[in-house]
Amino acid sequence: MREENDNQSLHSLKKDWEQLESLASHERISLHAIQEQLLIQKQKQKKAFRKELCLFTLTALVILTIMATAILQIPALFIAIEVIGIIVAPISFIVFHYKRKKEMFL
Amino acid sequence: MKQKGGVTALEQDDFILVQKALQGDDDAFSLLFQRYHSFLYKYLLKLTLDEDLCSELCQEAMMKCYVNLSSYKNEAKFSTWMISIASRLYMDYLRKQKREKSSLQRIKQSLSHQLQWKAKYKGVEWSEMFSDFNELDSRFRIPVLLRHYYGYTYDEIAHMLNMRAGTVKSRVNKGVNILRKEWKE
Numbered sequence: 001m002r003e004e005n006d007n008q009s010l011h012s013l014k015k016d017w018e019q020l021e022s023l024a025s026h027e028r029i030s031l032h033a034i035q036e037q038l039l040i041q042k043q044k045q046k047k048a049f050r051k052e053l054c055l056f057t058l059t060a061l062v063i064l065t066i067m068a069t070a071i072l073q074i075p076a077l078f079i080a081i082e083v084i085g086i087i088v089a090p091i092s093f094i095v096f097h098y099k100r101k102k103e104m105f106l
Numbered sequence: 107m108k109q110k111g112g113v114t115a116l117e118q119d120d121f122i123l124v125q126k127a128l129q130g131d132d133d134a135f136s137l138l139f140q141r142y143h144s145f146l147y148k149y150l151l152k153l154t155l156d157e158d159l160c161s162e163l164c165q166e167a168m169m170k171c172y173v174n175l176s177s178y179k180n181e182a183k184f185s186t187w188m189i190s191i192a193s194r195l196y197m198d199y200l201r202k203q204k205r206e207k208s209s210l211q212r213i214k215q216s217l218s219h220q221l222q223w224k225a226k227y228k229g230v231e232w233s234e235m236f237s238d239f240n241e242l243d244s245r246f247r248i249p250v251l252l253r254h255y256y257g258y259t260y261d262e263i264a265h266m267l268n269m270r271a272g273t274v275k276s277r278v279n280k281g282v283n284i285l286r287k288e289w290k291e
Contacts, residue, residue, distance in 0.1 A: 006282060009235050010254050016236040017255050021148045023224045025157065029143045034136040034168070041169050 120184045127175055135175070139168055142185045149189055152251055153196050155240060156218035163199065167192040182265065186258070190266035193248055200244050215240045238288040246281030253278045 070078035120141075126134035146167060150160045170191050171178075178187050216237070217225065225232070239247065248267065252258045253274075260278070264271040 006286065009285065010282075012233040013235045013239055014255060016232050016239075017152055017251075019225075019230050019232070020152060020155075020221075023221055023228065023230065024148060024151055025224070026144070026147050026161070029140055031133070031136045031140055034139055035132060037165060037168065038132055038136070038172060041172065045173075 117183060121180055124175065124178060124180070124184065135172060138184065139171065142188055143168075145185055146188050146192055149251075149256075150192055150196065152255070153193075153244075153248065155215060155221065157220060158218070159199075163192060163195055166195050170195065182262065186262065186266065189252075189256075190268075193252075193267060197244060197248075235285060238285050242281055242284060246277050246284065249274050249277045250281040250285075254282075 067078065067081075070081065120138060123134045123138040127138060143164070147160060147164050150163050150167075151157065154160045154163065167188060171188055174191075178184070217240075224230075239250070242250070249263055252263045252266070253260070258266070260271045260274045263274045263278075267274065
């Protein structure tokens with residue numbers, strides 16, 4: 001009985017979904033429109049790559065400068081940075097990994 | 107047209123187009139996407155209930171498919187792979203919305219004004235279940251839709267949504283149970 005009711009309700013729901021599909025005003029997308037969007041995306045990707053490369057180089061330079069200064073001027077600070085890095089890096093990786101996994105299951 | 111091993115001619119053709127697209131043939135990708143665009147659009151429309159948002163997500167899904175085409179393993183149909191990408195994009199969109207609004211504020215899911223107007227103009231009437239379904243949390247809404255409208259198996263949905271088949275089954279059952287309670291009231 002309960003199953004029959006469920007089937008009936010799900011059947012009406014299916015009908016609603018079909019009605020919703022019939023309301024959609026979208027037309028068949030043209031190949032030209034898709035290709036145009038791909039072209040825009042490629043340009044965007046190129047731009048993003050250049051930006052990322054610049055940022056990466058800049059960050060690497062800053063880090064290298066700090067490390068070189070620390071090694072030459074304050075060796076104790078250099079050792080402290082290394083130790084903190086060894087401890088903090090795996091912890092933050094685990095935390096972010098679990099946070100992401102949890103979000104995906106939500 | 108089924109062939110030996112249960113692979114249809116269309117699926118075989120899709121595979122050829124994917125191979126061509128992977129070699130840098132954008133025309134092949136365009137053809138492939140054009141083939142399933144309507145399917146993807148209609149799927150997203152049932153989740154978003156808003157044509158503008160639906161088009162936006164469709165476009166995003168296309169770009170994701172294009173960029174990540176190498177990760178398509180041909181284990182499932184291309185359309186299934188597209189739906190899994192679109193579902194994740196939709197969930198990301200909802201997460202972003204939740205963060206932007208308030209974690210306590212529930213996102214209202216109802217037909218956009220444009221669709222409401224169209225439905226009124228065409229004399230379309232919705233069943234009570236429709237609004238109940240649209241008010242369901244996306245955790246239940248997506249698996250219920252994929253199972254009861256598209257007829258995907260629990261394993262297929264699990265693969266699409268990156269979760270265990272048991273979790274999918276319990277979410278589908280819980281979703282239907284919530285709806286059943288609403289229908290009784």
